[in-house]
Amino acid sequence: MGLTMFTNLLSLVIWAPIVAGLLVLATGGDQRAGLARWVALVGSVASFLLSLPLYTSFTDLHGGMQFEEMRPWIEALNINYHLGVDGISMLFVVLNSFTTVLVVLAGWQVIEKRVAQYMAAFLIMSGLINGAFAALDAILFYVFFEAMLIPMYLIIGVWGGPRRVYASIKFFLYTLLGSLLMLVAFIYLSRQTGSFEIASFHDARLAMNVQVMVFIAFFLSFAVKVPMWPVHTWLPDAHVEAPTGGSMVLAAITLKIGAYGFLRFALPIVPDACHYFAPAMVALSLVAVVYIGLVALVQTDMKKLVAYSSISHMGFVTLGMFMFSGTQLNAWAVEGALIQMVSHGFVSAAMFMCIGVMYDRVHSRNIADYGGVANKMPIFASFMMLFSMANAGLPATSGFVGEGMVVLGAVQVNFWYAFLAATTLIFGAAYTLWMYKRVLFGEVANSHVADMKDVNKREFLILAILALMVLGMGLYPQAFISKMHFSVNDLIAHVAQSKLVDH
Amino acid sequence: MNWSDLNLMLALPEVVLLLAILAILLIDLFIPEDRKSVTYGLTLLTLVGLTAVQIVGFPAAPATTFSTMYISDPLASVVKIAMYAATFCVLVYGRQYNAARGMERGDYYTLTLFALLGMNVMVSASSFLTLYMGLELLSLALYALIAIQRDSMPGVEASMKYFVLGALASGLLLYGISMVYGATGTLDIATVARAIHAGNTNALLLTFGLVFLVAGLCFKLGAVPFHMWVPDVYHGSPTSVTMMIGAAPKLAAFVFILRILVQGLDALAVHWQGMLVLVSILSMLIGNVTAIAQTNIKRMLAYSTISHMGFLLLGVLAATPEGYSAALYYAVVYVFTSLVGFGILLVLSRKGFDCEKLSDLAGLNQRNSWYALLMLLAMFSMAGIPPMAGFYAKFAVISAVAHIGMVPLAVFAVLMSLIGAFYYLRVVKVIYFDAAEDNNEITVAGDIKLLLSLNAVALLVFGIVPDRLIEVCFAAVKQSLVLM
Numbered sequence: 001m002g003l004t005m006f007t008n009l010l011s012l013v014i015w016a017p018i019v020a021g022l023l024v025l026a027t028g029g030d031q032r033a034g035l036a037r038w039v040a041l042v043g044s045v046a047s048f049l050l051s052l053p054l055y056t057s058f059t060d061l062h063g064g065m066q067f068e069e070m071r072p073w074i075e076a077l078n079i080n081y082h083l084g085v086d087g088i089s090m091l092f093v094v095l096n097s098f099t100t101v102l103v104v105l106a107g108w109q110v111i112e113k114r115v116a117q118y119m120a121a122f123l124i125m126s127g128l129i130n131g132a133f134a135a136l137d138a139i140l141f142y143v144f145f146e147a148m149l150i151p152m153y154l155i156i157g158v159w160g161g162p163r164r165v166y167a168s169i170k171f172f173l174y175t176l177l178g179s180l181l182m183l184v185a186f187i188y189l190s191r192q193t194g195s196f197e198i199a200s201f202h203d204a205r206l207a208m209n210v211q212v213m214v215f216i217a218f219f220l221s222f223a224v225k226v227p228m229w230p231v232h233t234w235l236p237d238a239h240v241e242a243p244t245g246g247s248m249v250l251a252a253i254t255l256k257i258g259a260y261g262f263l264r265f266a267l268p269i270v271p272d273a274c275h276y277f278a279p280a281m282v283a284l285s286l287v288a289v290v291y292i293g294l295v296a297l298v299q300t301d302m303k304k305l306v307a308y309s310s311i312s313h314m315g316f317v318t319l320g321m322f323m324f325s326g327t328q329l330n331a332w333a334v335e336g337a338l339i340q341m342v343s344h345g346f347v348s349a350a351m352f353m354c355i356g357v358m359y360d361r362v363h364s365r366n367i368a369d370y371g372g373v374a375n376k377m378p379i380f381a382s383f384m385m386l387f388s389m390a391n392a393g394l395p396a397t398s399g400f401v402g403e404g405m406v407v408l409g410a411v412q413v414n415f416w417y418a419f420l421a422a423t424t425l426i427f428g429a430a431y432t433l434w435m436y437k438r439v440l441f442g443e444v445a446n447s448h449v450a451d452m453k454d455v456n457k458r459e460f461l462i463l464a465i466l467a468l469m470v471l472g473m474g475l476y477p478q479a480f481i482s483k484m485h486f487s488v489n490d491l492i493a494h495v496a497q498s499k500l501v502d503h
Numbered sequence: 504m505n506w507s508d509l510n511l512m513l514a515l516p517e518v519v520l521l522l523a524i525l526a527i528l529l530i531d532l533f534i535p536e537d538r539k540s541v542t543y544g545l546t547l548l549t550l551v552g553l554t555a556v557q558i559v560g561f562p563a564a565p566a567t568t569f570s571t572m573y574i575s576d577p578l579a580s581v582v583k584i585a586m587y588a589a590t591f592c593v594l595v596y597g598r599q600y601n602a603a604r605g606m607e608r609g610d611y612y613t614l615t616l617f618a619l620l621g622m623n624v625m626v627s628a629s630s631f632l633t634l635y636m637g638l639e640l641l642s643l644a645l646y647a648l649i650a651i652q653r654d655s656m657p658g659v660e661a662s663m664k665y666f667v668l669g670a671l672a673s674g675l676l677l678y679g680i681s682m683v684y685g686a687t688g689t690l691d692i693a694t695v696a697r698a699i700h701a702g703n704t705n706a707l708l709l710t711f712g713l714v715f716l717v718a719g720l721c722f723k724l725g726a727v728p729f730h731m732w733v734p735d736v737y738h739g740s741p742t743s744v745t746m747m748i749g750a751a752p753k754l755a756a757f758v759f760i761l762r763i764l765v766q767g768l769d770a771l772a773v774h775w776q777g778m779l780v781l782v783s784i785l786s787m788l789i790g791n792v793t794a795i796a797q798t799n800i801k802r803m804l805a806y807s808t809i810s811h812m813g814f815l816l817l818g819v820l821a822a823t824p825e826g827y828s829a830a831l832y833y834a835v836v837y838v839f840t841s842l843v844g845f846g847i848l849l850v851l852s853r854k855g856f857d858c859e860k861l862s863d864l865a866g867l868n869q870r871n872s873w874y875a876l877l878m879l880l881a882m883f884s885m886a887g888i889p890p891m892a893g894f895y896a897k898f899a900v901i902s903a904v905a906h907i908g909m910v911p912l913a914v915f916a917v918l919m920s921l922i923g924a925f926y927y928l929r930v931v932k933v934i935y936f937d938a939a940e941d942n943n944e945i946t947v948a949g950d951i952k953l954l955l956s957l958n959a960v961a962l963l964v965f966g967i968v969p970d971r972l973i974e975v976c977f978a979a980v981k982q983s984l985v986l987m
Contacts, residue, residue, distance in 0.1 A: 029872075076973045147890045180920065184901070187901065
């Protein structure tokens, strides 16, 4: 296809940040922290530039996998090193590489102890996440999926807040539980199909009781990652204790892997079970949207508030993915869910960045410790205004597009689904803007706030880039939708076919 | 005995090893106390030489000698090479520790080599008699090694416990062997297998004997409900000896099981499969749950060993070539992972201080981030988190049981590995998240640091490119076990 120059592009995108991470680690102790920072920045920018051809050279004229790479990995166990991206996963590889640059910048001055280890953990994790999105072999996916727990565990535990140890162990064990059961499901499926290729799993014909078991395994694995109500409790803990960069990556990327898992594994492999469980999935998603939205309203800790708002927004994503009319998935809802995932990647990263900026000055995340920040930090306040609006789903921001599409899709399926989902436009606005009002507006509340200085160049750069993306995506979502269109159609056509064994 | 078929070349490694031991015993007598490094060097040289002999004479197919008492096959050779490497690591990692405690004596080295000889004989036995001989030689050497610090009360106590319980286990084994002999009229493993397949044996007597054999084997392996000695022996022995017990003997015990259950009694697989399912479930459960409650790392690693033996047995009880290969791979990976874990404990110990408690590791990342990283690799490998080698080991045994339709057992095993992950994570937590209490400088000789680093990094490298090692294990099992 004339893409020979890109034959190893995905491998490069996966391994470049990992190698960069090892280089950063090799710079040694904190006496050479400056060097570590620069190596990390160069590494992350290079990785991002490498990932750009994935977007620009991705042809949106047909579906299927592109940039495929395939070589045997463990022949004795029939496992291949098989990579490739479709219109869905490609976006997340690029988004992840992009976020990593911001994370490195966000930790530039803030992280003072063990800088090399901090930067290295993020770079290595970035490579592993790219691997998880690009893997087309189930075990290869699992290896990347699990391996990223290690750097995240260390990031929360070493650089996190006061209850970091509890949060990090909870994070690790929660996510491990689900993924171990998924591993058993993979082994079972490979027994049925004779290989670990995800594509061959897609073609497997399975009896209903088997589909139900496999679905439960997938559900436990991915629902914890998304996270869906009621297995969401690790997220607020992890977010609150994680450093700013950790929160950005958690919200922007790792949550998306859970939702991506539903799209890549659950829906195409066990469509009949998905159809069977769709009402339950919709119910759980709506609980997340409505109930968690209300929970967010009463938070006194800004990071917790944004964490709960993430859960609520991710409820939209799972809602959109399980909008069946008959056996047919609703195309609007699925595409809306995907757009919502990308948009949430930008908006949540931006929100955590904003909170990080304030935290670095006052060392508190409590809403009550702030007030009148806008008087001291006008530039920052304008940025945060934009991001708060996006978080509330205001039109012309990226937050609106995804939510709007999911609600439109839901109307076609069931009015009440759409009605309940649309309440988020009220609750979302309520908790975000109310927080904004209490923190930014009013009189200067105390001497700490009076001492606050407006954003420096580094912070300005990060916020400006994010603001561009949020606005750009809100005004021209077609740039993203066109890339994913064929892949979504393929998925919907695939899911519509029953895979029950003929008797 | 028929001497015409005696082919000493097949048993060359054992011959060389025995001659080397005798030579070292003699030479050591003329070496003054302060120059025991000569004995140390000679011992390492012996191991290197043995590895070379083993590789050069790597057999393409099974062949027997000593009137079919001894077998040389790829399985034995692969395991022996792994045992030489493991023993090499044990000696290197333990050198400083032993020297600081007055254990660097000639008898330490000769006893280690005698234990190795016993294991070699076990691994290459093709008769119940040779199996038993090898096992006793190994056990005797270990009893003495555990009590090598004569004035150490815990050491002597551990040695006595191990001796009494080990003798009991040997008795059970012998009793089982005698019943198999009574039913089949032979001690030769291949002939036993043929006799049972021919069908004119007393089934009741055989099954009865099998129960005693499995009990004895589980005893030696340290699997529940015959595990009581493991924590006390691990805890009481000097750490360098604990490391020794946890390394090569596990490999030998594994082959011991293959020789008896698979090569000899595979016709009774239905019976031993059921017993091993029970033993495996209990080992994983009790090993993992009890490990959580430990504050002493040596005890924690002892319980973790028990749970690992449960996982290892998953591969055996699958009773398929795939399962045996997976179990062999598991054993090899486990041994080299535990070597790193104990190696770090040795590195952190110094004269008058044994690193034993979990809190002794606190803040290791601040004190020395390299050793912290090595321990992290070992712990995640034990927990079976990719991309460490330990993941593929767990994956292989779990997929072996899933493939014979025991999906509930596979689910149970992954849940147990979740519990296991908790206490391995706790070690990482103590190393990375806690503040250092002990700020003594860590002084380690360059050779120890180099080998330990290679060993730990190998866990990661074999996790990223696991193909070769898995291939070797699968080929060894396929070429060695002639399944009926």
